[in-house]
Amino acid sequence: MGIVKAMLETKIVPDFIVVDGSEGGTGAAPIEFSDYIGTPLREGLRFVHNTLVGAGLRSQVKVGASGKIISAFDIASTFALGADWVNSARGFMFAVGCIQAQSCHTNQCPVGVATQDKDRQKAIDVPSKAERVFNFHKNTLHALSEMIAAAGLKHPSDIKAHHLAQRMNDREIKNYAQIHFFLKENELLQADLNDDENFYYRMWKLANAKSF
Numbered sequence: 001m002g003i004v005k006a007m008l009e010t011k012i013v014p015d016f017i018v019v020d021g022s023e024g025g026t027g028a029a030p031i032e033f034s035d036y037i038g039t040p041l042r043e044g045l046r047f048v049h050n051t052l053v054g055a056g057l058r059s060q061v062k063v064g065a066s067g068k069i070i071s072a073f074d075i076a077s078t079f080a081l082g083a084d085w086v087n088s089a090r091g092f093m094f095a096v097g098c099i100q101a102q103s104c105h106t107n108q109c110p111v112g113v114a115t116q117d118k119d120r121q122k123a124i125d126v127p128s129k130a131e132r133v134f135n136f137h138k139n140t141l142h143a144l145s146e147m148i149a150a151a152g153l154k155h156p157s158d159i160k161a162h163h164l165a166q167r168m169n170d171r172e173i174k175n176y177a178q179i180h181f182f183l184k185e186n187e188l189l190q191a192d193l194n195d196d197e198n199f200y201y202r203m204w205k206l207a208n209a210k211s212f
Contacts, residue, residue: 001203002212004055009209013060017052018087019044021067028105041067042081046180049082050200054188070094072143079159080176095136096129 007013021041025034039047045065052058065078066087078086097111104114112123148156151163161176168174183200193201 001051001207002209004051004057005207005209006212007057008055013057016062016064016084017048018064018066019048019083021045021065023068024066024090026104028102031102041065041069041078045078045081045083046182050181050183051188051204053185054183054200054204056186056189058185072140072147075140075144075156076147076159077164077176079156080161080164081180084157091136091140092133095133097124 019041021044022034022038023041045063048063049058052061052063062084063082064085064087065083066089068090069075069078069086069088070091075086075088093113096113098113099111101110103109107115107117109115109120110123112120115121144156148154148159151159153159153163161180161182163175165173165175166179168179188200188204191201193205196202
């Protein structure tokens with residue numbers, strides 16, 4: 001939020017921000033870091049999206065998202081929570097043969113994906129793996145287009161929070177707009193920020209454009 005306050009003060013606004021969730025990352029990362037450190041993608045994405053909306057800057061900044069995005073539904077649900085585009089690596093790594101051995105940093109990847117060892121690289125048959133990667137990409141986008149069409153929409157950017165629903169229990173179903181909190185345009189600049197129960201109001205008051 002301090003960065004966003006600095007944007008408002010300096011009038012210097014980036015073209016885009018990429019939110020990289022803690023679910024993603026390299027197999028070289030320490031297990032404790034992968035499991036417990038960082039913010040999950042959906043939480044981080046909502047925070048960035050809401051802060052920009054509340055500060056009246058969302059229309060000026062594109063927001064990308066990454067972190068364990070594999071399926072067409074992963075893409076659709078990420079768009080619904082505020083992303084303008086997604087980055088994906090994990091699915092393509094699986095398609096090329098990654099088995100998540102978590103030895104990327106050892107140069108001893110057992111399937112030859114993350115290694116400079118010439119002998120280990122022989123485990124990858126490039127022509128067949130290239131075909132698998134191509135098919136994964138093509139079919140994932142096809143599945144996404146089917147979802148968009150089924151919802152009566154024309155483009156992935158049309159997917160909003162109210163288009164997706166989630167069962168809460170055996171008696172209740174809510175759409176994402178009901179489940180997740182969204183700030184209104186310029187709300188952080190116009191609202192009475194004395195409501196300390198509101199996380200965004202509380203954090204906005206603490207944020208400093210000179211220190212972040």
